[in-house]
Amino acid sequence: MTATDVQKILHLRHAWKFVMDKDVVSSPTDYSILCHIAQLVNEGFHAYGGRIRGVPVTIGGTSYVPPLPIEQLEDILQIKAEPIDVAIQLCLYRMKTQIFNDGSNRASVIFASHYLIAKGGGLLVIPESHVPEFKRLLVSDYVGRDDGSISTFMRENAGKLSKVIGDFFRKICANNSLYSVLHLLCQRREFASLCLDEGGCFCYDKCTY
16 A cells, blocks of 8 residues: 555545535535546646546546546436436446546545435445446446446446435434445445545455556
8 A cells, every 4th residue: 555545545534524524514515526536536646636627537447538528417407317327327427538537436436426315316336346347338438338227227236326325314413414424334344435534444455546
């Protein structure tokens, strides 16, 4: 574990704390929320980490070069579908477009989770045991070989977890802050990509985002 890895995890914790704030939860899932999440994720690594990129980027593990981002947030938010399906599309669009110079995937997961929380759901997270398959499907989506499998995969896996976490929220939120609930989930060592606690989060040395 390098000092850079530790710093990235601390920044993820800051981003999760931000979307758990009660005032942020009640705010629209919009461009300003996304940019602030990216700014927190990239803090200390990029001077303008929350600014939409204006230069080409590459993605490790694939030859795909994402085009310069074109904002389609409102179109996705207008989709008539269940919240989990809209959240998945928000996440995948941001990942494929790589809106920011760095940290786009990390920001995408947290941003999509903000949308779900605001709709009374849980978090968009991939079970640790399914991360390798998720990465494989994501690469296929990058290069245009995906037939919708990744959306189905996320609905069957992340969607089930979202319902479990949402139910867990509703049961104990009466006496706990949202951030405390999220920390409790992390301590259960069942969920990938939360990266909340620099002192023992299960994904401390496994986060792939």
